[in-house]
Amino acid sequence: MSGAVTKTSSTQYIPLFTPVFNPIWTGNILKTGPCNRASNLLGYCQQFNEMPSRKDAMSSYDSNFYELEVLDKEFLNNSVVRLRMVSPQKRGMEYQAGQFLNIELADGDVRSYSMANVWANDGVIELHIRLHKHGKFSELLRTEIEPGSRLKVHGPYGNCTRVNPASTSSKILMLATGTGLAPLKALLEQILEAGSKNPVWLYWGGRGSSDLYFSKQMRDLENAFGKFHYIPVLSNPEPAWSGEVGYIQQVAARDHPSLNDDYVYACGAPAMVNAARVILTKTCNLPDQAFFADAFGQLVTGSVTPNQLVKVSMHGPNGQSTQLNLPEGSSLMEALRIGGHIKGICGGHASCGTCRVNINPKWVEKLKPVSHAEKRLLTTLDEFRSGDRLACQLIVTKTLMGLDFTIPDHLW
Ligand code: FES
CATH class of the missing domain: 3.40.50.80 (Nucleotide-binding domain of ferredoxin-NADP reductase (FNR) module)
Structure with missing residues (x-):
């Protein structure tokens, strides 16, 4: 057994991540390490297509969670691996071409990858994964993930799917x-x-x-x-x-x-x-x-050099309140995720809604305006309320000193 993957005689598992609420955590650790972003999906979304099932898919954390089993792993060149996975149960992850999924690692970190094949009834999902020299998941792929390994997967996410061209002559x-x-x-x-x-x-x-x-x-x-x-x-x-x-x-x-x-x-x-x-x-x-x-x-990253801690007040179920000292420079989602307070399943790409917080009315106007992408996601979530924001879209700076927010009950 290693720290990251538990092996049994017949099946290998990436263990489930269990968030732990730590009321005395002061958040004074700035997370560093490999970028969470998918190596195969970087860009700027210029247009979204409606996906009617989105609200249902994101209404609870579990509804877009799947445990998938690795069918095979093939090196396509020195640094790209093709991983094919399938659900061992009947329930597979249906998706649209152009969408991506997140693989959750043992420490709660996520890696995002686009599906490289069109959805079919056999439920097989193909990913093309670039290996990075010191990447956490890259290392697992090199050394531990084999056919039979099971991965925690969340998705599908993303709205940059196919549009029907206006004319058959359109290129x-x-x-x-x-x-x-x-x-x-x-x-x-x-x-x-x-x-x-x-x-x-x-x-x-x-x-x-x-x-x-x-x-x-x-x-x-x-x-x-x-x-x-x-x-x-x-x-x-x-x-x-x-x-x-x-x-x-x-x-x-x-x-x-x-x-x-x-x-x-x-x-x-x-x-x-x-x-x-x-x-x-x-x-x-x-x-x-x-x-x-x-x-x-849509991924927001801080450009601030962390030189001080920002004190914020976080409220949870039953009025439970906690003072946190968050490091400047990271997104509010990253800072809260390190402490196990929220999930942030999509890694900060404004795609999952699991980093939603409700901002105290006194603070709403002081925050940077809601972007089009953030608004679009927030308004598709169940029980959307005035003051809701995505923590992944807010950078912790000293202007947030004293910020007061609540994490919705269902996200605890
Ligand atoms: S982390 Fe997914 S929407 Fe913020």
Whole structure:
């Protein structure tokens, strides 16, 4: 038995995380370590699609929790692993192409990954996971997670799913770097399976050809579907490379100088997503609302150097009150999660609602305004009340000194 994974003779488990309310915790630890964000989903959500089941899915913590069993683990190149999982029980996690899930680690930390395949009745979920040198989950993947291991999974999250193009002549451009391919592959499968008449271009970028770990599969799809075009682009190619060289957004803009009636999905490095949005909307006349990327840009991180503790008052069930000293610089969600006071299951991406707090009316006006994304999520949650905020969207700074808030009963 290791600290992270418990093994039995037949099955391996990632143990369940049990939040513990610690009324004397003073929160004077600033969490450091690998970023929680998915390596394969970074960007800025420009448009949301309605998902009617969302309210039900998020109405209780357990309703979007699944224990999934690893079917197989395959290295796609030196640093990308394909993990396929399935629910050992009947209840599988249904999702839409373009959504992501969170894997909960033993210490409550989460890692977010996009589903790389379209949902099917067999319930198999495919993830493409980039391994990081000192990553906590990467290490588990290298050494402990094997077929038969069980993982705690929450989801699905995210609203950047497929939209139906206004016209069958509208082009669909997909731009991915690295494992940003994963959600676009799922969307692509969905589009092709549906027999869409819209032409689709996939621009996939990497430094060298080994980064494009699914090139053969993409070529096979291109050969099978006449309306699908695959354009690999390398920024630092080997001498033998005869394909496109440069950055995918520039190659796409060159190939498609007019995108007035078309759609773009971008997924990968934030720099690429930002650059793609600018060049395609400004130069190629792509409408802003036709540019889709993932919601991970909603992640709020502090830019403040932690140099003091901020005292806040937290109230729980039955009027129970606690004074906490939180470190400057982290989000309120992170600071509370370290103490086990809230879950923050989506890792701060304004997607789960498990970090909801209700702000004392005296403080409501003093906080930064609610963003569009935050409002959109809050108003879908059960029992939404005036003064509700997502703790993941608030940074702990000294302006919050004396903040007074309540954690809703059902989140304890
Ligand atoms: S942590 Fe999920 S919405 Fe804030």
